[in-house]
Amino acid sequence: MSDAASAIPPLSRHAAARGYRGRGPEDRLIERTTLPQVLAGVPAHGGPALTWYEAERRVLHFDAAALLRQVRALAHWFARGHGITRGDRVIVLSANSPEAFATHLALMSLGAVTVPVSNTESPRVLQLIADKVTPRLVVTGREVSAELVAARPGGMVALPALPLAADGDAGFEWPARDVMPDDPAVILFTSGTTSAPKGVCLSHYNLLVNAEGLSRIHDLARRRVHMCVLPLFHANAFGFSMVASLYAGSHVVLSAGLPGAAVWDILRAERVDVISLVPEIIRVLSRMPVPRDTLPDLKYVTSAAAPLPKTVAREFVDRTGIPIHQGYGLSECVNFAATLPWDVPDADLERSMGHWAVPSIGPALFGCDIGIRRADGSPAGAEEEGEIVVTGHTLMRGYWDAGDATEAALGEGALRTGDLGFFALVGGERYIFVTGRKKEIVIRYGENLSPLAIEAELEALRAVGRFAVTGFPNEAAGEEIGLYLVVPRTPDNERKVLDAVKACSVRYRPRVVLFGADPIPATPTGKVKRAVLAQRFQAYARRNFGSEPVVGT
Structure with a gap:
């Protein structure tokens, strides 16, 4: 092995806490x-x-x-x-x-x-x-x-594609x-x-x-x-x-x-x-x-x-x-x-x-x-x-x-x-x-996604300014991914941000991008208060999204 x-x-x-483990087969619940x-x-x-x-x-x-x-x-x-x-x-x-x-x-x-x-x-x-x-x-x-x-x-x-021919190996114990x-x-x-x-x-x-x-x-x-x-x-x-x-x-x-x-x-x-x-x-x-x-x-x-x-x-x-x-x-x-x-x-x-x-x-x-x-x-x-x-x-x-x-x-x-x-x-x-x-996990179309994992995919945005990701309630997806940036919405900034977002794998891609002047809500130690941040995306709760992100302020 x-x-x-x-x-x-x-x-x-x-x-001790999990029943059968560390004990004999007689404690198991099933035969197979x-x-x-x-x-x-x-x-x-x-x-x-x-x-x-x-x-x-x-x-x-x-x-x-x-x-x-x-x-x-x-x-x-x-x-x-x-x-x-x-x-x-x-x-x-x-x-x-x-x-x-x-x-x-x-x-x-x-x-x-x-x-x-x-x-x-x-x-x-x-x-x-x-x-x-x-x-x-x-x-x-x-x-x-x-x-x-x-x-x-x-x-x-x-x-190999199925169907496969029989392997023909009589000595193969399986x-x-x-x-x-x-x-x-x-x-x-x-x-x-x-x-x-x-x-x-x-x-x-x-x-x-x-x-x-x-x-x-x-x-x-x-x-x-x-x-x-x-x-x-x-x-x-x-x-x-x-x-x-x-x-x-x-x-x-x-x-x-x-x-x-x-x-x-x-x-x-x-x-x-x-x-x-x-x-x-x-x-x-x-x-x-x-x-x-x-x-x-x-x-x-x-x-x-x-x-x-x-x-x-x-x-x-x-x-x-x-x-x-x-x-x-x-x-x-x-x-x-x-x-x-x-x-x-x-x-x-x-x-x-x-x-x-x-x-x-x-x-x-x-x-x-x-x-x-x-x-x-x-x-x-x-x-x-x-x-x-x-x-x-x-x-x-x-x-x-x-x-x-x-x-x-x-x-x-x-x-x-x-x-x-x-x-x-x-x-x-x-x-x-x-x-x-209690967790911060975003459950989008039934798939669990970590906000930190999404932020890692968007690392290039550090050169643009401060940003954070949150999940927000959405009727179509259960939750959708929102990206908030503390930078002005200028044509140049919007182009840079959208380039970074579209370079993301589809499964991690934010569907709403918001530019704003308000700071990212955080604890004294700097931990993002994602539930508070999610409130800024309330206007998008009933919206259906394609693969292209929606931009707002």
Whole structure:
């Protein structure tokens, strides 16, 4: 094994507080505790497993046995062709594709650690990630930005297109037998409160306990067809759409983003039971609705990755008649820690989504628990706001190569999320509600972005004058990115600023640029008061933005 174990905190550090860790197998909650065990149990002759759509066109389809052969062939390509073995890290840069889907499974089947990274990530952040995980290999799939390819010339290997022929190596033992439940399986990078992203290290056991919880709360044994339009480098699609679907034997209908109004035809043709979305996509679909009776198989949509505004939920349900089940989670606990269950009674669903100021995220999943804590650390009472904390078997092993950050996040045996919320009883069960957050993270279209990371992308603006970045509420995106500069709005300054902003990767690009004379609100120590700064962008709360920034004063 490589140096993987040395980069994350010892498992024994939080053993007492986190249940099974440091104890024997009898304390584990599930029987299949590694991805190789799950793959070994895939039936030789199974039903549909993966269907790939490009826009509205069905391009590729694998049943369970065929998908298994593709994963094995890719595992062989990695092991025999590139020497990948247990513990090696491999960065995977790709938009959604059948190759990316099978690659993540192939790497984990070998005991290697897959590191999904956005295909539109900035070269600076990619380099930070590479420096952190020291990958054995960087592979590219579909739609990787030219910036990224140019940033690592000769340092990337293109994934082979599927379908692949059988590898023909009878001596290739697969899936690996030496993988342990606590071995790292994936490192998901997430923006924190610093300009450098943190790598959330999840074990095989973490992933599969969450998969069991999702199987139960969505009744995946019967609701077997799941459509995935969210990116696989995101915790929701990785943990829910891919791992939980494999675990439950579901059929995944995969596309690279929302295929416009054609999504309704795909849902109908593939008889999809559940589709996982973010609030912005739900808002878009409200503008192109179809009657629910034309989609007899669709049970509900799940909303995740960002808070679901009550107005967006109500508009969608009123126009389509399709229920929404909101969920909540973080990469640090795989993805979903809570969501509305498949069998919630209609009256409880209506109450949980409309009675309070914010829709509910439902009860905690199997394998984890959610508490609400007051500022002094004591448990909050019903409908009393406090910080949301998560405990249980889905908590990450730690941040990769960041022991201090891990200790800060998990040192008390619970994940302090920084989100605010409360619980209330719905149908006699404890339902959780998210009301806000303590962190400064900008959640734009469901993706977490650090203001400091965005400011690092705009470093060239230091030559123009003082500036700061903040997130501000926006109906279309949940939050948008605002840039404020304490400089006069002259033609020359505007040109320099827009040049720097347009040079930013799209995912980090501010959508509103404000020039002003008022100072940037800050504490005596110079820390930017971003919530105060966000108030200067209130006029843009209802505006839809393209890729080009809007300039104002």
